[in-house]
Amino acid sequence: MYKEGIKFYRCNTCGNLFLVMIDPSVRPSCCGSEMEVLDSEHHTHEGSEKHLPIIELNEDHTLVKVGIQLHPMSAQHRIEWIALTDGESVEVRKLGLTTPPVVRFSKMRSDGKIHAYAFCNVHGLWESEK
Numbered sequence: 001m002y003k004e005g006i007k008f009y010r011c012n013t014c015g016n017l018f019l020v021m022i023d024p025s026v027r028p029s030c031c032g033s034e035m036e037v038l039d040s041e042h043h044t045h046e047g048s049e050k051h052l053p054i055i056e057l058n059e060d061h062t063l064v065k066v067g068i069q070l071h072p073m074s075a076q077h078r079i080e081w082i083a084l085t086d087g088e089s090v091e092v093r094k095l096g097l098t099t100p101p102v103v104r105f106s107k108m109r110s111d112g113k114i115h116a117y118a119f120c121n122v123h124g125l126w127e128s129e130k
């Protein structure tokens, strides 16, 4: 994995997700067009109480919750997926339409930074680290 971490790309036509972990120069395409890189940098704190992933390290697993107030889940507005990485491994969980945005992941390495990502279909990508 390159040192800047993971890049997520999304197809604006079909919603497909693509992770780039090793070569950041790769520009994936889907449905005949280049995919859009998802950027978590543009967010202000507005909406963070419902979008920022909260990472909880436990003895045998890592729990990620999206929002201090859990993000709402409906067909119109929801968290589509949550990802977690410790720099060596990555886990991604796609959520159902009404699944609460709380995911139990594997235990991550604890000797470096752990990053969690949550993608809201309305408000984009949100990232936090621990």
Ligand SMILES: [Fe+2]
Pocket (backbone or CB within 6 Å): 051, 071, 077, 078, 120, 121, 122, 123
């Ligand atoms: Fe949202």
